[in-house]
Amino acid sequence: MELSASQRLTRTIIVIWTCVVIFFLYVPMAAIILASFSKQRYFRFPISTWTTEWYTKTLESLSVRDLLWTSLSVALLVTLFSVLLAFFGALAFARYEWKGRKLYQRLVLLPIFFPQAVLGLALLLWFSAIGVTTSWQTAVFAHMIWIVPIVVLIMSIQVYSFDPALEEAAFDLGASRWQVLREITLPILSPGIISGGIFAFLLSWGNFPLSLFSTGADQTVPEWLYAKMVSGYTPQVPTLGSLTMSGATVFLIVVYIAWLALTARSRRMRGRAAAE
């Protein structure tokens, strides 16, 4: 299609606008990394003296290690349980036809639309009513109320493109229910399962409103950062912020490389199968 001059102008404006907005999305991250290398106790710009001492101090601090360990434990357990629950949840959402499915779809998505702070407080009331003391374990439960529906949604996108005839063919060829799940359903749905898992991990790792009310005496990284931000500046805030950001980035890169390797391998295998 030949573009007219005005269409080309619109296109250029849209491209520039997109770049500007994406730039803005990343500006605060750059600001935090800058601040983490500033020597002064109180942040001033331009930065006069640079240092990495806050990094050594932060990494050596035992309380920071506790924070990181709590956040990591919560995120890993949330990922594991969410993926397990959401796998079946997504099959019910998108794979099977059943009476009540439309209602189920709407009810399952409801928690996503729920204000998280209110959900956290409601859970706090709930825990105290049933006599459970809040700790990082209850935070796992709280995170899951919000994250499981999101993982269901992400996995459903994959399930929608899944052809049920493949399962039926395997059944006809004499495969058991378990074999079908292991050999057909799981491999085909694995991209959805993996992306659901990534989202579960990172959303739990960064969650604040739910953690605030459900961790009790334990503290996650976002909670600690918030407490420090509100009570006054300390250089450890940008430092720990930078550290968790780089952690998330490394995690994403590793997952991306693993994904590239996996798709390359399956392509090779498919190529070999076709050659034979």
Add this chain to the structure above:
Amino acid sequence: MAGGKAERHGDHVSWFRQPGVLAALPVSLFLLVGFAGPLLMVIGYSFMPPRTFSLDQAPTLANYVSVVTDSYYLSFVWSLWLAVVTVVLLFLICYPIAYGMAKLFGRWANLVTAAVAIPILISENIRLFGWVLILLKNGIFDGTMQTLFGVSVSGLLYTVPAIIFGLVYVYLPFMLFPLVIGITMIPDALKEAASDLGASRWQIFREVELPLAMPGIMIGGILTFILVLGSLAESKILGGQVIVMISDDIESAFTFAQNWPKGSVLSVLLLALSGLIVFVLFRRIDLDRIIGRR
């Protein structure tokens, strides 16, 4: 099914045996315990007398009355107002980008998607704190202006515009992605036909694009509206004490004031408002078509 006997047993038994029902069971039970339970309890507490900590008192409407008499509705008004402003700004900011992603960028659209999605995975607190460092007195923006032009711009933080800026910043992806889905649903042929029939650009936008992209626009608008209504961190971190939003009031009622029934009433009102909006949305939208693109 073999023979009519099992069928006559009633739909009930066979309904429970469907694979879809079995697959839905774990998540449904989980949400029943973790979501419906707490929700019902909050509703229950909202009818308890003020400052009580059990559900066995005689129900009362005192808390609902005090929302109006104690001017708690002010935080509602602020939250609603900020939500409207944020949603309108987000629509104006995101529409061109979404249009580009759906129709112009081609392969680059994936890169833009990743660039917008990655910040969601970094804690909202950290990103907002980055803006604090930028907008702070003697912060990055102020410091740059002072060094370059000798002008001080120090009053940016802890203002209502700063809160709106933060809200727009944090919730941008939640408007953008639904808009992309919506705009992708517009067939190009229809726009060309309208153009061939002599419609102006504005007419095409208003009469063809907007109505066809409406499901995406509604999802994006309502999702961001509800997220802003329930937001807590933006007004606290970027706004300081300048205004109180509804989640703020709810939090202090439950924590500092130790008045669970009051917090419950405010929660119930917030949820009723959000719930009503979602209900209207879900009635008009077919999820299978939007998520599965069937």
